[in-house]
Amino acid sequence: LPVASFDGVVFGATGDLTMRKLLPALYHRFRDRQFPASSRIIAAARTELDSDAFRSRAEAALRQHVDPASLDGELLQDFLGLVQYQTVDALGPQGWPELVATLRERPDQVQAFYLATSPDLYGPICHRLAEHGGLNALSRVVLEKPIGRDLASARAINNAVGEVLPERQIFRIDHYLGKETVQNLMALRFANPIFERLWHADIIDHVQITVAETVGVEGRGGYYDRSGALRDMVQNHMLQLLCLLAMESPISLDTDAVRDEKLKVLRALQRVEPHEVNACTVRGQYAAGVAEGRPVASYLTDLGAPESLTETFVALKMQVNSWRWAGVPFYLRTGKRLPRKMSEIVVQFRTPPFSIFPRDQHDLQPNRLLIRLQPAEGMRLEMMTKEPGPGGLHLRPTGLDISFEKAFGQRYPDAYERLLMDVVRGNTTLFMRRDEVEAAWNWVEPILQGWSERRDAPRPYLAGSWGPTAAIAMIERDGRTWYESF
Ligand code: BG6
Numbered sequence: 001l002p003v004a005s006f007d008g009v010v011f012g013a014t015g016d017l018t019m020r021k022l023l024p025a026l027y028h029r030f031r032d033r034q035f036p037a038s039s040r041i042i043a044a045a046r047t048e049l050d051s052d053a054f055r056s057r058a059e060a061a062l063r064q065h066v067d068p069a070s071l072d073g074e075l076l077q078d079f080l081g082l083v084q085y086q087t088v089d090a091l092g093p094q095g096w097p098e099l100v101a102t103l104r105e106r107p108d109q110v111q112a113f114y115l116a117t118s119p120d121l122y123g124p125i126c127h128r129l130a131e132h133g134g135l136n137a138l139s140r141v142v143l144e145k146p147i148g149r150d151l152a153s154a155r156a157i158n159n160a161v162g163e164v165l166p167e168r169q170i171f172r173i174d175h176y177l178g179k180e181t182v183q184n185l186m187a188l189r190f191a192n193p194i195f196e197r198l199w200h201a202d203i204i205d206h207v208q209i210t211v212a213e214t215v216g217v218e219g220r221g222g223y224y225d226r227s228g229a230l231r232d233m234v235q236n237h238m239l240q241l242l243c244l245l246a247m248e249s250p251i252s253l254d255t256d257a258v259r260d261e262k263l264k265v266l267r268a269l270q271r272v273e274p275h276e277v278n279a280c281t282v283r284g285q286y287a288a289g290v291a292e293g294r295p296v297a298s299y300l301t302d303l304g305a306p307e308s309l310t311e312t313f314v315a316l317k318m319q320v321n322s323w324r325w326a327g328v329p330f331y332l333r334t335g336k337r338l339p340r341k342m343s344e345i346v347v348q349f350r351t352p353p354f355s356i357f358p359r360d361q362h363d364l365q366p367n368r369l370l371i372r373l374q375p376a377e378g379m380r381l382e383m384m385t386k387e388p389g390p391g392g393l394h395l396r397p398t399g400l401d402i403s404f405e406k407a408f409g410q411r412y413p414d415a416y417e418r419l420l421m422d423v424v425r426g427n428t429t430l431f432m433r434r435d436e437v438e439a440a441w442n443w444v445e446p447i448l449q450g451w452s453e454r455r456d457a458p459r460p461y462l463a464g465s466w467g468p469t470a471a472i473a474m475i476e477r478d479g480r481t482w483y484e485s486f
Contacts, residue, residue: 003424005038007109009099009349011090011125012116013043013054016220017144019061021175022114025416027062030079031070034421034483037078039109042102044088044095054085090121090128090362100134107136112423114142117154118223119153123160130164140423142171146227147235147432150448151441158434171423176237178415178422181373181404185244186258188371188379196249196368198349200324205366206480207330208346209241212338214291215310215465221303229283229314233334235444239266239374240432242330244346247318255429259436266439270319281447282459284313286337289463296337296463309451311458312336315471316447317478331475333482337463343373346483357395365397370485377412378403380485 006024010018029035043054059080063071086102088095103111113129122143129135148154161170176182177194189196198204211233216225224232243262245284250257272280285308288298299312313335320330348424349367357364368382380399387394404412422430459468466472475482 001425002034002036003421005036005106005109006424007040007103007106007111008114008420008424009042009103009111010114010116010231011044011088011121013046013085014047014049014057015116017116018043019057020065021416022116022420023058023061024065025414025420027076027079028070028413028417029421030082031072031075035424036476037082039082040102040106041083042099043083043085044099046087046089047086048087049085051085055080055083061277071316078262078395081117081432082137090117090125094133096128096134100129100132103134110424110426111136111137111139112142112420113139113143114420114423116144119143119146119148119157122147122157125339126161126164135164137169139165140169140171140426141165142173142423145172146231147172147437148441149226149231151438151445154437154441158438164435167434168426168428170434171419171428172434172437173419173431174236174240175415176240176418177430177432178417178419179373180412180415181371181377182241182244182415184404185241185371186253186278189244192251201326201328203349204328205348205350206328206478207245207348208483209238209245209330209332209344210482211238211334211343212340212466213334213336214338214341216286216296216302216337217290217299218302221305224312225303225305225308226308228275228310229312229334229336230444230447234314234316234332235440236432236437238334239440239443240330241345242318242320242332245347246322246325246330248324253429255427256433258429259433263433263436263439265320265322266436266443268321268325269443270321271443272316272318272447272450274446274453275452276449277454280317280474281451282313282474283311283451284315284461284468284471285310285458286312286463287460289337289465291337291339291464298463299336307457309455309457313338313458313461313467313471315467315474317474323479329480331482333467333471335461335467339464339465341375344485345371345373347371348483350482357393364395366419368483368485370399370483372485376403377405382485390407427478 038292086099148157243265246265247261250261286299315333318330347369351366372378379402382397382399384395385398387396461468
C-alpha cells in the first residue's frame with residue numbers, strides 16, 4: 001500500500017548503514033511508486049558537504065548496492081532529486097535551526113527521523129530536536145540496534161528518548177523482523193493448525209537457530225569490537241526469532257498483542273548465572289583461514305589490534321520456562337567467517353517411542369521442520385519414506401519442500417523496505433517495544449558478566465569452519481548434533 005508524502009531525515013547519513021541499506025531500500029520503494037515524489041529525504045551528518053556532493057555519494061552507493069536490473073537512469077535521477085543534505089552537529093549547535101526550518105515548510109507531513117548513529121547520540125539528538133521545536137504529533141523516531149550495550153545504558157537511552165516522545169512515536173528497529181521469512185513464522189504458526197498442535201514439549205525434542213555469515217568484521221571493527229556476537233546478533237535478532245517460535249498465540253495482530261506475547265517469552269527465559277556460562281555458552285573468535293575459496297585474515301588482523309577478548313562466534317543453550325517448553329532446549333549459534341551465509345531454524349521432533357524396523361538395518365531419523373530464512377528461502381519437513389525397489393523395506397529421510405521463490409516467483413523486498421514504510425504508516429508491530437529491549441538485555445547481562453569475570457579469551461576457530469569444536473561438544477553432550485541441511 002502506498003504511503004502519503006513524508007519527510008525522512010536520516011542522521012548518520014554518510015555512514016555505512018545509510019549507504020548500504022537505507023538509500024537502496026528507499027530507492028526500491030520509490031521505484032515501485034510506494035511513496036509520492038513530493039516526499040523529501042533529508043540527509044544529516046557532521047561532515048561538511050553540500051547537497052550535490054552528497055547526491056554524488058548517494059548515487060555511487062546506489063550503483064553499488066542496487067541490482068543493475070532495477071536501476072533505471074531517469075528514475076534514479078528523480079530519486080536523487082528528493083535528497084538534500086544538511087550538516088548537523090548532534091552534540092553542538094550547528095545545523096539545527098536550518099534543519100528545523102526545512103521541516104517547518106511542510107508542517108502537515110509525517111516526519112520520520114532515522115537515527116543511524118552511535119546509540120549514545122540517540123538521547124542528545126532527540127533532545128536537540130525537541131529544544132528547537134522540531135518534534136510534533138506527526139514525528140517518528142527510528143532507533144537502530146543496538147540500543148545501548150547493557151541494561152543500564154539501554155534504560156538511559158529509553159529514558160532520554162521517552163522524555164520527549166511517547167512510546168507510540170518510537171520505532172526500535174530490528175531488521176530481522178522485516179524479513180519476509182521471519183514474518184512468515186507468524187503465518188506458519190498461527191495459520192496452520194497442524195503445526196500448532198505439535199508445537200510443544202511432548203512432540204518437539206529441541207530447536208536450533210543458526211545465523212551464519214561468511215563476512216568478517218569488514219570496516220566495522222571500531223563498533224564490533226565493543227559489541228561482539230552476543231550483543232550484535234543474539235540480544236536482538238536471534239532472541240526475536242526465538243520469541244516468534246516460542247510465543248503463545250497473540251489475541252490479534254495488534255501491535256501490543258503481538259509484543260505482549262514476545263515479552264512473555266523473554267521473561268520466561270531461564271537465566272544463565274555467571275557461574276554457569278561455561279556449561280551453556282561457547283565463545284569463539286576467527287583465526288586466519290579460507291572463506292569462500294580465498295585466504296582471509298584473522299579477526300585481530302582485521303581489527304588491527306594485537307589482542308581482543310571480543311567474540312565473533314557464540315553458541316548458546318537456552319531454556320524457556322513454561323508449560324509448553326519445559327525440557328526443550330533451544331540451541332543458538334551465530335558467527336562471522338563461517339562456511340556459508342545461511343540462517344535457518346531446525347525444529348526437531350521426538351523419535352518414535354518404539355520402532356518396528358530392525359535397528360541394524362534402519363537408522364530412523366527424527367522428523368524435522370527446517371525453516372530457511374535466507375538464502376533459498378523456504379521450508380522442508382523431513383520424513384522417513386520407503387526407498388523404491390523390490391529388495392525389501394529400506395527407509396530414507398525425504399523432504400516435503402516449499403521454495404518460496406518457486407511458489408511466489410517474485411523479488412523479496414529487503415527488510416528495510418517494509419520497515420521504513422511501516423514507520424511512515426505509524427505501525428509499530430514489527431518494532432521492539434521498550435520493555436522487550438530491556439528484558440532481552442536483562443537476560444544477556446549475566447552472561448556478559450560471567451564472561452568478564454572469567455577474563456579468558458574466546459576460543460579460536462579457523463575462518464571458514466563452523467566455529468570452535470567446543471560448540472559442537474556443547475550440543476553433543478546432550479546426545480544431539482548441529483544439523484546442516486539443504
Ligand atoms: C546486523 C549486524 O544487525 O545484522 C551485522 O550488526 C550483521 O553484524 C547483520 O552482519 C546481518 O544481517 P543480514 O540481514 O545480512 O542477515
